[in-house]
Amino acid sequence: MKLSLSLMFCICVFSVHMLQAFPVALTFDDGPKPGYTEDILDILDQYGAKATFFIVGRDAALHPALILDILKRGHELGNHSYSHLRLTELTDAQIRLEIQAAQDLIFNLTQKKMVYFRSPGGQNPHNLDAILKEKKLSYGYWTLNFGDFMLGDSSGIQKKINTNDVTTLQKEILGRIKNRDIVLLHNGNPVTVKALPGLLAALKQKGVQFKTLSQMKASHD
């Protein structure tokens, strides 16, 4: 009797634990950017988290070592165009070039093809779907956006951070996160980097498993 009760207790605790676990995909737009990307990678490692980095081709060309480090640590790369121009102001030919140039650069550097594309500033021209289909890319949409790129000041040498911004960002994400959310964050913002350790610790407590977009898709289909 004693044995079966303790067994039931174990099964119960195990089930509750299983029910609480859910996947979330953190995505970081822009960069790679020295002084930010390394810190983000170290923090992700510390919490055993995998993420997706929507890189800008122009920045990747300047910092190829950071691109290789992102991949080496088990994260995914996504295409965020070559020059980070507003696609709504470009011709179809220019849009194709913006996407393909970033795609080619990453392939030459890593021998890997990125499978997701996300427009700069989320500005999607009406013909983007057709172009992505032609290039065998999926749109890297998001479900949660907290406007982290507007917080802090990354323009000067001194990274200016308002502590309130850090706690607000953490609280908002924690309060709204749910199963299979795709969180839009930015690679190059001091507030985001500062908020990340506390955020990851709290999300892990909630049972969040941090996956890349491809890993999360694979666990669904």
Ligand SMILES: [Zn+2]
């Ligand atoms: Zn961007």
